[in-house]
Structures are given as structure tokens and as C-alpha cells.
Amino acid sequence: MQLDLTRYRQPLGHFSRTFQPEEVAEPGDAYRIVAPVMLAFEVHKDKERFRLVGTVVTELELPCSRCLEPFRFPVNTSFDLRYHPASEMSQDEEREVEEDDLGTSYYQDDQIDLNELLREQFYLVLPMKPLCEEACKGLCPQCGTNLNTGSCSCDADWEDPRLAPLRQLKKES
Secondary structure (H helix, E strand, O other): OOEEHHHOOOOEEEEEEOOOOHHOOOOOOEEEEEEEEEEEEEEEEEOOEEEEEEEEEEEEEEEEOOOOOOOHHHHHHHHEEEEEEEEHHOOOOOOOOOHHHHHHHEEEEEEHHHHHHHHHHHHHHHHOOOOOOOOOOOOOOOOOEEEOOOOOOOOOOOOOOOHHHHHHHHHHO
């Protein structure tokens, strides 16, 4: 999906569209889109530079990092991005990244890739450690039973056999 920048001739424009999950999804993503993606933003034009200020609303499905069960994660995030023509991209080999650089992207052929914008926003809101719930008990490290839905008869005082020589040293001293 491309945003055609030639359609925006006024200093201020508006874009709003709802995409179906299959229009946005990419193979290999760390999430699955399970609800329509509502994208709305204002387009501020300043000659060849554009600023997009808006919101993305949808729902993602993530695997819990403790129990591995899928759960739904609501997304309602806002963004403020600047787009400059690719011709303005710095050719310097090395330079310090400044604060403004973090919100600046580049476009080519008067087109902005909306898929890239959406995927970037999704990855920015993903939690570092996705949990289905804060009190998730996870999996038994010995038998793999989901401790949220059942219990197991594994010994809770499991000891790593690789540490046996260290325990022996401790007993001798």
C-alpha cells in the first residue's frame, strides 16, 4: 500500500482508511493481526517535506513468553513522523544520530509505504516480554505442563546435576 503524495497539494490534508489484516500482514512477523487496522492521520505539507500525525488502532495476537499460549494485545498508538525526499538523505559515512533523526524517514517517487509505517508502529508498541496476564504461571520446566490450566507431579526442588561438584565442595568445607 502506497500513499501517493502528489494528491496532497494543500498545506494540510487528511487520510483515513481501514485495512483488513491480510492487506497488512507480512510473513515472519512476531505477531498476527486479528482485527481490522484503522489508520488515520493528517498530512502537513511543506514543499517537498511531509509530516504525518495520526493514530493506528487494531488488535494483535502474540504468544505469551511464559506459557506460550496466544493472547490478544490491543493497539491504540499515535505517531508523528517526518518524511523527506530520498535525495536529502545524508551521504556522510559517519555522523552522530540526533533526536530529530529518530522521527524522520525518507520517501521515493512521491510515495510513502504505509505497510512499513504500520509495521514500525506495531513493533514499537510490542512489549519486551509479552504476557497473557501478569500472574501467568508459565510452563513446568521439567514436563512442560501449562501451570495456568493444570498441575503436575514434578519435584519442585529440582537440582541441576551440573552443579553437583560445587555442592560437594561446599559440603567438604
